Amino acid sequence: MTPIQRFKRQLAAQQLLDPEVTVIVAVSTGVDSMALLTLLEQLPSQQRPQLIVAHVNHHLRVQSQTEAAYLTKYCQQHQLTLRLADWPVSAHPQTGIEAAARQFRYAFFGQLMLATNATAVLTAHHANDQAETYLMKLARGGDLAQLVGIQTARPFYTGRLVRPLLAWSKHQLREYAQAQKVTWFEDATNADIELTRNRLRHRVVPELTQLNPAFLEHVASYERQLQQLLRAQAEMVAVLLPTVMAPEKQLKVAAWQQLPSSWQLPVLKAWLAQVTNRPVSQLKLGPVAHWVQSLQLPTGQLTLNRDWQLSKAAGLIAIQPLKKRVKKLRPVEKNMVDLNQWQKITATQVVGVFERAPRATSQPFPVTDEDWPLQWRPWQANDLVQLKGGGHQKVRRILIDQKVPVAQRASVQVLVNAHDVVLWVVGHKFSYRQPTTATRTVFLALKHTELKGAHLKR
Numbered sequence: 078m079t080p081i082q083r084f085k086r087q088l089a090a091q092q093l094l095d096p097e098v099t100v101i102v103a104v105s106t107g108v109d110s111m112a113l114l115t116l117l118e119q120l121p122s123q124q125r126p127q128l129i130v131a132h133v134n135h136h137l138r139v140q141s142q143t144e145a146a147y148l149t150k151y152c153q154q155h156q157l158t159l160r161l162a163d164w165p166v167s168a169h170p171q172t173g174i175e176a177a178a179r180q181f182r183y184a185f186f187g188q189l190m191l192a193t194n195a196t197a198v199l200t201a202h203h204a205n206d207q208a209e210t211y212l213m214k215l216a217r218g219g220d221l222a223q224l225v226g227i228q229t230a231r232p233f234y235t236g237r238l239v240r241p242l243l244a245w246s247k248h249q250l251r252e253y254a255q256a257q258k259v260t261w262f263e264d265a266t267n268a269d270i271e272l273t274r275n276r277l278r279h280r281v282v283p284e285l286t287q288l289n290p291a292f293l294e295h296v297a298s299y300e301r302q303l304q305q306l307l308r309a310q311a312e313m314v315a316v317l318l319p320t321v322m323a324p325e326k327q328l329k330v331a332a333w334q335q336l337p338s339s340w341q342l343p344v345l346k347a348w349l350a351q352v353t354n355r356p357v358s359q360l361k362l363g364p365v366a367h368w369v370q371s372l373q374l375p376t377g378q379l380t381l382n383r384d385w386q387l388s389k390a391a392g393l394i395a396i397q398p399l400k401k402r403v404k405k406l407r408p409v410e411k412n413m414v415d416l417n418q419w420q421k422i423t424a425t426q427v428v429g430v431f432e433r434a435p436r437a438t439s440q441p442f443p444v445t446d447e448d449w450p451l452q453w454r455p456w457q458a459n460d461l462v463q464l465k466g467g468g469h470q471k472v473r474r475i476l477i478d479q480k481v482p483v484a485q486r487a488s489v490q491v492l493v494n495a496h497d498v499v500l501w502v503v504g505h506k507f508s509y510r511q512p513t514t515a516t517r518t519v520f521l522a523l524k525h526t527e528l529k530g531a532h533l534k535r
């Protein structure tokens with residue numbers, strides 16, 4: 078199969094081999110996205126979707142300007158529509174710059190999608206990116222659901238984010254680009270062996286590929302199997318959960334104990350997540366299950382976390398919020414969110430929650446009536462962020478992973494809802510939320526003032 082035939086298959090599978098649809102192609106000018114653009118250009122015109130090339134000049138490297146200029150000329154010569162966005166140095170945060178750059182990038186793609194009615198944003202993520210993501214997650218640890226890697230397609234703003242090259246290895250993309258005499262730019266930081274991802278990229282993945290040349294295909298196969306397994310588990314749990322629930326969302330111990338033993342933990346986990354609206358880690362689940370079924374303790378109470386307590390009586394487990402404990406927590410300065418207003422929450426950060434997308438870059442976020450009032454406050458040791466795969470991550474871990482210097486961690490702020498659940502670690506990470514019919518969208522935005530105490534431009 079030729080590269081273009083292979084590419085056509087992938088695009089057809091995503092219903093994008095259609096001149097009636099418009100797609101945004103995210104091009105960084107690296108080899109992967111230049112190869113993606115070339116493949117798209119080589120599609121026969123009667124099958125090629127309408128292309129909009131999108132590029133963000135992050136102003137992070139000396140060559141950023143050269144890359145943007147090259148792409149501008151390229152698009153002119155190839156009669157391609159180009160949309161450029163600038164992320165000026167004045168908007169760069171002092172820490173967590175990679176995450177902030179990514180946030181800016183995707184917000185730009187999303188807003189471009191809204192403005193152009195495009196049905197998809199295409200990025201050039203490939204099989205090596207997938208393997209690196211897996212290895213990073215394996216090293217970090219967590220629940221199985223969190224191991225889910227990069228998706229071929231997922232919902233994004235009003236359309237989808239599609240990765241048509243996920244089955245291609247970096248080597249195949251490079252070979253294709255060379256054969257097509259494509260010009261591209263190398264990212265100088267890619268050679269920086271100190272960065273975790275780059276260490277995996279340059280050392281670990283090549284070693285594993287040497288051990289078995291089919292390593293990348295095996296990772297892709299695990300990803301498919303894992304997704305299938307998680308889907309099957311979720312379907313089964315959805316069937317079993319109602320059989321163990323009493324009115325008022327209590328858990329019927331006897332019914333739960335009658336479940337096949339391998340389904341007890343997943344069902345208990347789903348029950349806890351449903352009644353507390355918060356995921357429970359695999360580590361905590363074992364002791365909770367033990368307490369639920371302990372015959373020596375037919376009645377009693379168990380503190381689940383700082384917010385919730387379980388109580389057992391008459392063969393039922395009920396869950397209650399731990400109001401008193403919450404009051405005893407270290408007092409923190411909270412700021413109520415002023416909807417549709419910019420608010421200065423630290424010396425350098427101005428933030429806002431808006432009902433309509435503001436002119437600044439923003440992230441759409443689904444909220445329900447139960448979230449209000451929203452508040453800003455400094456992060457705390459137990460704060461968690463919900464992850465896409467269903468797991469969660471400690472805010473502390475996010476700040477460590479993003480290499481936020483210890484001295485600056487204390488000033489990091491979070492946006493919390495009425496139940497003190499973290500929705501956004503400002504400048505670092507958004508909590509994941511699946512939009513439902515009960516949700517409406519607000520837009521979360523962050524502006525950085527240039528210097529500490531500098532005059533704030535509105």
Ligand SMILES: Nc1ncnc2c1ncn2[C@@H]1O[C@H](COP(=O)(O)OP(=O)(O)OP(=O)(O)O)[C@@H](O)[C@H]1O
Pocket residue numbers: 103104105109110131132133134135179182199200201202206
């Ligand atoms: N500056 C940019 N402008 C336009 N598109 C970009 C830019 N940087 C990255 N992309 C798109 O995102 C893809 C992945 O890039 P890269 O691997 O650098 O991002 P990442 O941060 O590791 O991944 P992710 O974007 O999923 O967080 C690129 O192949 C390209 O399609």
